[in-house]
Structure formats: C-alpha cells, structure tokens
Amino acid sequence: MTAPGGGELGGPTDIERELAESRAREAALAEVLGLMRSAPGELSVVLEAVLDRAAGLCGAERASIHLLDGDAYRTAAFWGPPNPEYERVAYDTTRKPGRETLIGRTALDRAVVHIPDVLGDREYAAKDLQRLAGYRTMLGVPLFRGATVAGVFVLTRNEVRPFTDREIALVRAFADQAVVAVENARLLKGTTDALDRQTAISEVLKDMSHSVFDLERVLESVAMNAVRLCAADNGSIAQLKADGWRLVANVGDIDPDSMDRNWGNQPIDADRRSLTGRVLMDRRTTAIVDARADPEYDAGAGIFDVRSLIGVPLKRGNDIVGVLILRRVEPNAFTPEQISLLETFADQASIAIENVRLFNETKEALERQTATSEILRVIAGSPTEVQPVLDAIAESAARVCGASDVHVYRVEKDVLRQWAHFGPIPGLNEGETLPLSRGSLIGRCILDRHAIHLRNAADLDPAEYPISVQLQRRWGYRTTLSVPLIRNGVGIGGIAIRRMEVQPFTSKEIELLETFADQAVIAIANVELFQTVRRQRQELSRFLSPQVAELVTSEDGAKLLEGHRRPITVVFCDLRSFTAFAESAEPEEVLGVLREYHRTMGELIVEHRGTLEHFAGDGMMIFFNDPLPVERHELQAVRMAFAMRARFDELARGWRKRGYELGFGVGIATGYATLGRIGFEGRYDYGAIGNVVILAQRLSAEAKGGQILLSQRVHAAVEGDAETRAVGDLSLKGFTRPVPAFAAESVKTPTPARS
Missing domain, CATH: 3.30.450.40 (GAF domain)
Known part of the structure; x- marks a missing residue:
C-alpha cells in the first residue's frame, strides 16, 4: 500500500516524519x-x-x-x-x-x-x-x-x-x-511581595492552602511516567532534606522499606562510588551503562540487582535538591531522546519541590506576622514621620525577643547617633555619639552589613572591641545581638538588643529582629518617598496646571497611569513643506522656527486644557478629556485648532519675510482609546492607543495648508457650533473603506473649557 505522496505507508519516510514531529513536540514542551x-x-x-x-x-x-x-x-x-x-x-x-x-x-x-x-x-x-x-x-x-x-x-x-x-x-x-x-x-x-504586601498575605495564604501541591503525589507521578516512557525497570526520587537524603518516591519492582533502611537518611559524598555521588560531583546527568563492569561503582552493589542506571539532578538555582534515578536490570544504555525526556521530568519535579518550599516559607512568614502587625499599623499611620515607627520597633523587639533593652542607631557621616531606645538600660546621653568603626559590635555589624550575635559580652577582647568593652562595663549587659539597617546595599543604621544575663537569642528571634530592621528601612524609605513626591509635585506644578500635577501624584492618578479606556478627541497637526524647508535652510534656522512654533502652540494647548502626547519634529499630537474630563471635548479641540491656525498665520507672515514658505494642517477625530503609561523603566510617556489616534493622524496627513479636517463623529458633535464643508470620502492608509471627512471653516466665539 502506498501513501498519497507515492511513498510506502508506514515506510522510512513516515517513520522519520513521525520521529521529527515527536522531537519537535518534546523540544517545545522542554523549552516551555x-x-x-x-x-x-x-x-x-x-x-x-x-x-x-x-x-x-x-x-x-x-x-x-x-x-x-x-x-x-x-x-x-x-x-x-x-x-x-x-x-x-x-x-x-x-x-x-x-x-x-x-x-x-x-x-x-x-x-x-x-x-x-x-x-x-x-x-x-x-x-x-x-x-x-x-x-x-x-x-x-x-x-x-x-x-x-x-x-x-x-x-x-x-x-x-x-x-x-x-x-x-x-x-x-x-x-x-x-x-x-x-x-x-x-x-x-x-x-x-510579602514584605510590602503583608496586609494581604493572609488572604493569599488562604487561597494557597486550598490548592497546595501534594508533593508526594507529584513526585510519584514523575517517577512513574519516567519509568514507563523510558523503558526502565524501576525508579526513585531522592530529595535532600534537613536530616539528610531521603527517598521520597519509588516506582517498580523494589522494596521501599529495605531501600530506605539501607540507603535513605544517609550522608552521600560527592564521589564515584555511587550514582548519586557522581551526580553531586559532576552536577549534571550521569549514566552507568553496566554497574557490574564499573570498578568504581560499589555503594549500591548490595542493594540493587540492576545493571544500567541514570541519575538526573533536580536543581534550585545552583543547588542540587534531589536526584531522579532510573534503573534497568539489563545493561542497556539510555538513548539521547530518553535522557532529554528525563531532564524534562526532572525540571517538573524541581518546580513541584520549589512550589512547596515557597508555600512553606510563606506559611512561616504568616506565623510571624502577628509579631510585626503592630509595626505595620504604625507605618501605615505615620507615612510622614519615622520616629513613631522606630519607637514602636524598639518596644516590640524588646517584648517579642525577650530583651532587656533595645537601641536603634542611625549613621551620620562617621558617627552613630541614638535614634530610638526602649528598656531599663540607660542609653547614650543627650548629644553623645559613637564612632562608626569596627571597635564596637553595632559599628562592625553596620560596616560588614551582617548580624553579630555574642553569647557573653563580658568576654569581649578589649583590643578588638574597645568601644563595646567600655559600654558593657558601663551598662552591665551580657548577651547581645546587633542587626544592620541596609538600604540599597549600604548600612544606614542598626538595631542592638541586649540581655542582662547570658541567654543566647534563638534563630527565630534573630530572624524576627532582621524583619524589624527591614521594616525600619521601609519606614525610612516611605518618609523619604513622601518627601520626594512632595518635591516632585512642586516641580510638576512648574510645567502642568496644579490640578494635573495633583492628579498625577495622587492615588487616582496612579490608577490612570496603569491603563484605562475613555472617549477622547485627538488632534494631529504639522507643518506643510517643512521637509523642503529643512533641507534648504541652515540647522540653526530650522531649530529657531521649531522653537517659535512649539512655544506658540504649547501656550494654546495649555490654554485649552489639552494634553500634549508628544512633539515629533514639526508634528504634534494632542488629546482632550484625559486625564482630566473636559465638557464637550470635541468642540474644545476644534476651537483650539482654529486658535492654532490663527496664531500660525501670524507666525507665517514673519517667516515669509525671511523666505520661509510653510503651511499648517490639522486632523481631528473622536472615539474610545486606551490610555496610560507607555515606555520602559526610567523613561515613560503618557499616551493613547486606538483607531481614533490613527484616524486623526491620517486626516492630518490629508489636510492641505490651512485646512482643518474633521472625522464624521467630530462633525456630528460640533455642527451646531461650527461652519463645516463636506470634502467627500477619503481613502486613508490602514482603513479598508473610504472615510467621510469635513473641513471646518469657522467656529463660534470660544468659551473657556470646563473640566
């Protein structure tokens, strides 16, 4: 029997095609x-x-x-x-x-x-x-x-x-x-996002608890499919846990209890005596074609009656957190396709393990939230003041960590000044500072940017810590813990907690104090951000109306920047014969004309409450009704266009005396558009996207010198207030059907726009 293409059905061509398609599917799945x-x-x-x-x-x-x-x-x-x-x-x-x-x-x-x-x-x-x-x-x-x-x-x-x-x-x-x-x-x-969204973390965790991955089931499924699809006799997944290596999944003809008793929970060295040891040593997929013929392999000789083995690492970043192991009774090497599939299964297992790890870390963070909720409330209630937050942190740290006292210091050039204090141990005297140096525990932790935990401060070496030795003799404390406040990789201060008796702090208490330090940094950053926004708002007021500056820096303004849909009227305008003028004139002359043109038109845009989206050489795009609503924005756009044309005529008369022959054309359209922030980190514009923008641009391109072309919807909105003339249907680029257009001849006396 022959295939439609003339080849034999089920012949080499079909098989090769099916293999190619299969590889393409596997490659696509693996790539994802x-x-x-x-x-x-x-x-x-x-x-x-x-x-x-x-x-x-x-x-x-x-x-x-x-x-x-x-x-x-x-x-x-x-x-x-x-x-x-x-x-x-x-x-x-x-x-x-x-x-x-x-x-x-x-x-x-x-x-x-x-x-x-x-x-x-x-x-x-x-x-x-x-x-x-x-x-x-x-x-x-x-x-x-x-x-x-x-x-x-x-x-x-x-x-x-x-x-x-x-x-x-x-x-x-x-x-x-x-x-x-x-x-x-x-x-x-x-x-x-846990740190800056802790108020919502409980709800997130509630949702997560309803769909937590059953890790054991996932790993069993991975091992089962790997054994079946790779023609292995049995397989296992070993996972590195806190108490050592454990077999968390076993599939095939093996005795899990015997294997776990002889293999699990044992330290595994990165050497060539075992398959897992080779994976740890080579940090990549490792195969043994025939274990009996491999003189270096002896760790599993008494446990497994197998010949061929393969191990694939399960990775989290640069760390190996597990190994997927497959075994065959006969010495039969795994093919490259099977190895690629195994590595895909290993990726799936890694993702499952990582998901559970992330969930457990988040769950633990929720358990610690009770200790930090008071600080969060103070931060929320004091966006412009850092002192109440630091006072609350000092009090909470002393209470939750069981400390005798807490000192919060800030860096001022080359000294440390006490920022907040809580507890019976006296703090620094008024006006007293400490040198920012490695001679004190708090100074060293800030300079080295890591916590320092000391069991008994009475044992400090005076030669290494002269300042802390003096403070310990002065105040009499014993166990001490110092944690830095780090912002953008720089130590800006530190928190020191102490106990009068020798009682080391637990790892949880150390972690909690580091959380308090992070909250202190957030509070400091919040205050600085508030001050920055206030300065930026003052700067914006130099370029925008106070209402717009207020909106852009407000919560509603932030939502607008994220993206929204709104009906707007778009105006495109540019100069006619500008290209020829730019080619023949000197660059200084061209820039002079553009500066005069932009300055004049910019004044009219502000006067008519328009939003300038961008300048592009001799062209510009303006839209109305966003971010501030404008009553009858279609009519307001037409009035601005007439004002621009009148002012342009004044400019053109002066340019004509210098030999510059330039014209001015306008296109106006109205409709819905998507508006918001456009650009990339460090350079954003506020822009509009939609067919209405394209239509206005195309009408502008069709307008002759001195002509203001309106779309049909703009004409319908302003026909009672403006004299217009139909110019017929225009064939515009990007539009499949001709578009009706109208030329605006005159407009009634303008009135101020209301927003």
Whole structure:
C-alpha cells in the first residue's frame, strides 16, 4: 500500500516524519519548562511561549488562554495575526459556563470540547468574535487547579479542519504546563511581595492552602511516567532534606522499606562510588551503562540487582535538591531522546519541590506576622514621620525577643547617633555619639552589613572591641545581638538588643529582629518617598496646571497611569513643506522656527486644557478629556485648532519675510482609546492607543495648508457650533473603506473649557 505522496505507508519516510514531529513536540514542551524554571514570576512570557508552540505544532491560526476571574473567564494571553478590534473584543468580553460559547462549554463540561465547524453548531452563539476572526474549527481544553476549572486553552482554525487526536493530546500537555505556570507565578508572587504586601498575605495564604501541591503525589507521578516512557525497570526520587537524603518516591519492582533502611537518611559524598555521588560531583546527568563492569561503582552493589542506571539532578538555582534515578536490570544504555525526556521530568519535579518550599516559607512568614502587625499599623499611620515607627520597633523587639533593652542607631557621616531606645538600660546621653568603626559590635555589624550575635559580652577582647568593652562595663549587659539597617546595599543604621544575663537569642528571634530592621528601612524609605513626591509635585506644578500635577501624584492618578479606556478627541497637526524647508535652510534656522512654533502652540494647548502626547519634529499630537474630563471635548479641540491656525498665520507672515514658505494642517477625530503609561523603566510617556489616534493622524496627513479636517463623529458633535464643508470620502492608509471627512471653516466665539 502506498501513501498519497507515492511513498510506502508506514515506510522510512513516515517513520522519520513521525520521529521529527515527536522531537519537535518534546523540544517545545522542554523549552516551555525551561522558561518556567528560569522565569517563574514572568507569567506572560511563559503563556506566550505555550501559545506560540501549541499553535505552531497544531497548525492553528489563533491561540488563547482564558483564566477564571470571579465567576467568569477573562482573556489572559493571546497569539495570532494582528487584529486590534478582535483583540479588543476578546479582552473586554468575559465568558461564563454555558453552552453558547466554546469557553463556557469547556468550563461547563469540565472536558475537552471540539467544534469541527462553529457555523454548523446550533448552540454556539459568540458570533461577534467569529465574524471578526473568521474561524471555523475550534478546540477548548480545560485547565484544572484541584477540582476547579481555573482556565480554558483555546485553538482555532479559519477552515473546517478538525484537530487530530495527537494534536489534542499535545494541547493537553501544553495546558498542563499553563496550569503549573499560573500556579507557580501566583505562589512566587505571594512570596516575593510579602514584605510590602503583608496586609494581604493572609488572604493569599488562604487561597494557597486550598490548592497546595501534594508533593508526594507529584513526585510519584514523575517517577512513574519516567519509568514507563523510558523503558526502565524501576525508579526513585531522592530529595535532600534537613536530616539528610531521603527517598521520597519509588516506582517498580523494589522494596521501599529495605531501600530506605539501607540507603535513605544517609550522608552521600560527592564521589564515584555511587550514582548519586557522581551526580553531586559532576552536577549534571550521569549514566552507568553496566554497574557490574564499573570498578568504581560499589555503594549500591548490595542493594540493587540492576545493571544500567541514570541519575538526573533536580536543581534550585545552583543547588542540587534531589536526584531522579532510573534503573534497568539489563545493561542497556539510555538513548539521547530518553535522557532529554528525563531532564524534562526532572525540571517538573524541581518546580513541584520549589512550589512547596515557597508555600512553606510563606506559611512561616504568616506565623510571624502577628509579631510585626503592630509595626505595620504604625507605618501605615505615620507615612510622614519615622520616629513613631522606630519607637514602636524598639518596644516590640524588646517584648517579642525577650530583651532587656533595645537601641536603634542611625549613621551620620562617621558617627552613630541614638535614634530610638526602649528598656531599663540607660542609653547614650543627650548629644553623645559613637564612632562608626569596627571597635564596637553595632559599628562592625553596620560596616560588614551582617548580624553579630555574642553569647557573653563580658568576654569581649578589649583590643578588638574597645568601644563595646567600655559600654558593657558601663551598662552591665551580657548577651547581645546587633542587626544592620541596609538600604540599597549600604548600612544606614542598626538595631542592638541586649540581655542582662547570658541567654543566647534563638534563630527565630534573630530572624524576627532582621524583619524589624527591614521594616525600619521601609519606614525610612516611605518618609523619604513622601518627601520626594512632595518635591516632585512642586516641580510638576512648574510645567502642568496644579490640578494635573495633583492628579498625577495622587492615588487616582496612579490608577490612570496603569491603563484605562475613555472617549477622547485627538488632534494631529504639522507643518506643510517643512521637509523642503529643512533641507534648504541652515540647522540653526530650522531649530529657531521649531522653537517659535512649539512655544506658540504649547501656550494654546495649555490654554485649552489639552494634553500634549508628544512633539515629533514639526508634528504634534494632542488629546482632550484625559486625564482630566473636559465638557464637550470635541468642540474644545476644534476651537483650539482654529486658535492654532490663527496664531500660525501670524507666525507665517514673519517667516515669509525671511523666505520661509510653510503651511499648517490639522486632523481631528473622536472615539474610545486606551490610555496610560507607555515606555520602559526610567523613561515613560503618557499616551493613547486606538483607531481614533490613527484616524486623526491620517486626516492630518490629508489636510492641505490651512485646512482643518474633521472625522464624521467630530462633525456630528460640533455642527451646531461650527461652519463645516463636506470634502467627500477619503481613502486613508490602514482603513479598508473610504472615510467621510469635513473641513471646518469657522467656529463660534470660544468659551473657556470646563473640566
């Protein structure tokens, strides 16, 4: 029998093709896992990679992931050809469980949903997106978190071509990765943001407790699949715990009790006597083809009746936290493909172990939250004063850590000044300071930027700690602990707690004092930030109206900067014949004209309450109704355009005397846009994105010298206040159909804009 291409069905060509496809799938899955490990907090990067690989391998035109938000599913990531209107509708629309949409049907059925042709599916009702994208065949795969359908993975094709069982299975694998990525990012974010979001940490932990990974089950599954898919006779996962190495998963024909008794909880040296020792020594995947023929291998000779072994390290950063081990009774080497698959399984096990570690660390942080809640309340209540916070820290540290007294010091040039004090031990006298030097415990801990814990200060060497010896004789304390206050890698102060008797502080007390030190640094930074914002607000008032400066530095302003949608009116204007002028004139002349032009137009923008998005040579973009609302913003934009044209005519007369022939054109459009912060860390602009911006720019490009072109919606909004003339339908770049346009001839007497 022959295949459609003329080759023999099931022949070498088909086998090679299937092998190539299999390798491509495995490589894609492994690449995504690598991203998950290297960037666990960058969820968008992982999801985009998942969508890209799934769509590419399954021949889909579009792919998307939708996550549960409350009781509905919202688009979290999208891949496909650019289509702004489709993406806008997709991101703005939420789907609830139900039969009328693919996402809702998948969530309702809690299973894979495959629609061969949406036009032939009577229940499918999401016609808006279908018309915009033109898709026909759809596939939905549920993303589970515990028993909850936490999301839906969607692939679509623009032709009626159902997905194969192999493609559906591959999408399931990508969906599993997406679930892990979402959960991993949530757990990681909960940990890394714990310090500055402690007020919300209890709720985060409550959610985490409902979906904590069952690590034993995950590791058993990893070992089981590794043994099955790599044709091994048995396998294990060894994990490094506080009390040594333990076997946490065993699969196959082995005796776990005997193995754990002879192998587990034993120290393992990084040497060649055992497989795990070789993995620790080489820090990479290590294989033994035939243990009986390997003279260096003897540690497992009496435990395992096996010949071939392979060990893959489970890593967290540069540390090895476990080893995935597979064994074969016969001496049969593992293939490169099997080794690659094992390393993928090891990545999965590493992620699971790391998730549990992160969860446990966060849980412990919650247990310590009770001791720090009072400090947080003081910080929240004293955003402009650091002294109440430091006084509260001194009192709380003494009480919670069982100290006789607490001193808080700050660095002032080359001395230490007492900042706060609590307890019966006398502090420094008024005006007294300590040298910032290594001659005192507190000075050395600040300079070295690490805690110093001393069991008995009476044993201090006077030659090494002359200042602390004097203070100990003066105040009589014994056990002492000093912790630095570090900001941006620099010691800015320190906290010292003491006990009158010899009683060392516990590791938990040391950790808690370091937490107090971190809170003190936060309080200091908060006060400095408040002072900086106050200075910046004063600086902004030099360039913006006081209302705008107040808004930008307010809480509402911060929300606006993050991104929002609002109807605005956009004005684009630029000079006609400017390119020819710039080519023939001297650079100084060009800059002089631009400065005069920008200064004049800038005054009119401020006067009419417009927001200047940017200057671009002789062009500029202005929009109205954001960030401050403007009543009848369409009319206000038209009035500004007429004022600009009048002022330009005055400028042009002067330029004409110098031989500069320049014109001025304006395009105005109104509609919804997305506005917010655009740019990168260290350089941001406040801008608008949407079709309304493109339309205004295209109208400006079509406007002749002295002409003000309006879109149809602007014309409808101002026709009672302005004289206009229809110029017909214009064919504009980027628009599939001609666009009606109107030329504004005059406008009624302007009145001040109200906002």
